[in-house]
Amino acid sequence: MKNVKVLWVIIILLLVLSATLINKFVSGSVEPSEDGRTSVVLTKDERNLVLNEMRAFLVSVQGVSQAITNDDMETVAELAHKAGMVAEEGTPGSLLQKIPLGMKQLGFGTRKKFDEISETASTLKDADLARTQLDALMNNCIACHAIYRLPEPQ
Ligand code: HEC
Structure with a gap:
């Protein structure tokens, strides 16, 4: 009888622990921001890394x-590929943990859109289509900036 009770305590503790972990994965390290957006709280180095990626995003676009x-679809394919999912390979897991799920989805979604541009540019070589895809991709930049900010660590 006593063993069963201990087992229940362990089960409940495990449930609480996994709920906390799932909650952390979904919500990330966030706090409300005075401008109505959500602040994602990172260390100085993590913030610098993300802002560096952001400036690279602008260069890629x-x-x-x-x-x-220039109707140079080879360069379109090459540059878009570099800005695609391959660029995420070095992102530390500790940083990803702090980023809320919605922001991760927008971020990876943007990388995948670059990959799509690269793929269709090398197969279909259609500049109008690539322009339309790039227009759609930039809506991701706008959407994420409207929701999230990265406050400077105090
Ligand atoms: C997943 C979310 C997300 C996506 C997608 C995103 N950004 Fe950002 N970006 C941010 C956040 C958050 C900041 C910090 C904004 C702040 O603190 O006000 C930022 C900042 C920037 C900055 C400023 C960098 C600096 O040094 O201060 C540039 C430039 C930028 N983004 C460009 C882009 C471009 C171009 C795209 C699309 C190709 C893009 N971003 C897509 C989240 C995103």
């Missing part, structure tokens, strides 16, 4: 757009 204008 400009490069892909320029290549589309």
Whole structure:
């Protein structure tokens, strides 16, 4: 009888622990921001890494757009590939844990859209299609910036 009670205590503790872990994975390390967005709280180095990726995003968007204008679909494919999922390979797991699920989905979604641009640029070589895909991709930039911010660590 006593053993059963101990077992129940262990089961309940495990349930609480997994609920906490799942909750952490979904919500990330966040707090409300005065401007109505959600602040994602990172260390100085993590924040610098993300902002560095952001500036690279802008460079990629400009490069892909320029290549589309030049009807140079080979460069479109190459630049879009570099900005795709391969760019996530070095992202530390500890950083991903702090990023809320919705932001992760928008971030990976953007990477996947770059991969799609690369794939269709090398197969269909259609500049108009690539332009339409890039327009759609940029809605991800806008959506994420509207929801999240990265406050400077105090
Ligand atoms: C998954 C969310 C997300 C996506 C997608 C995203 N960004 Fe960002 N970006 C952020 C956040 C959060 C910041 C910090 C904003 C703040 O603190 O106000 C930021 C900041 C930036 C900055 C400022 C960098 C600096 O050094 O301060 C640039 C430039 C930028 N993003 C460009 C882009 C471009 C271009 C895209 C689309 C190709 C993009 N971002 C997509 C979340 C995102």
